[in-house]
Amino acid sequence: MSPAFLLTTLIVVVTPGTGVVYTLAAALSRGRRASIVAAFACTLGIVPHVLATVTGLAALLNASAAAFQVVKYAGVAYLLHMAWATLRDKEAIVVERDPAAAGPLRLIVRGVLVNILNPKLTIFFLAFLPQFVDPGRPHALPRMLALSGVFMLLTFVVFAAYGILAASVRSHITSRPRVMTWLRRSFAGSFVALGAKLALTAR
Template structure:
């Protein structure tokens, strides 16, 4: 494994995207535990993308305009739903000491769907992983699976760390309604922009 692969992976992971935005939102809105669960969900959703790349399904998806468009617009629709739901749910970024624990099942399901319905992840792996496999390598598939596993590990560690960091400042901003309203609009706007970006590509 090369240093170039690790550095490229780190840059890609820390670049703001749907998964990272949702993990940060979970950290501020629900706390550190929820942010770690969200990070795990986003990481878990990478598995089908890696498998699709290794088995050649990603190439088929990329070549088939109809299939790509269907998956792409399903992802766009879900991102728009997330933007609407974030603006509508004013309780998502509030804290009640006597409230029941957050529904972590809902957090992980949402996190999985966000990354699972993003065809850009599949196309990224299609272009990214083969660059680090030597031509004619007898175990190319196993090597790509290994590289995909490293990418997933880095994703989980970075997402979880940033999510917990966001949760650590939660109590400081939670007492200010205007700040919370601004954060809610920011997260909703982020989902909206990411959805629009995906739709335009």
């Protein structure tokens, strides 16, 4: 495992994106346990991208402008849906007294979709992994899977750390409805901004 791979992966994972925003929202609204579930869900959403890269579907996605656009705008639509749901639903970012009642299945489904509907992640793997795997050498496929596993592990650890830190301040905002309103609007705005960024990016 090269230091360059670990450093590049850490930079990519630490940089805030849709997964981080989603994990922070779960942490502030439902607590530490929910943030870990959200981090796990976002990490789980990476699996299809890894499989697409390994099986060659990522190359097709990269070569076909139409396929890329379909997946991209599905992701944009979902991010805008998340923004609207967060802004409209006043219960979306509300500190809950009983985090266990939130329902982990909903957190997992949303978290997985956040990363599945991001074609840039597939393209990233397509461009990123080959730099650290020589396809001409034996065991190239196991190495690619191993590197993908490390990427996913670091993703979970970093996202969970973001979530745990955010969950630690929940008690300070429980009795401040204006802060919660501001947070709800901020998260909605973040989803809109990320959706706009995805819509404007090319392959």
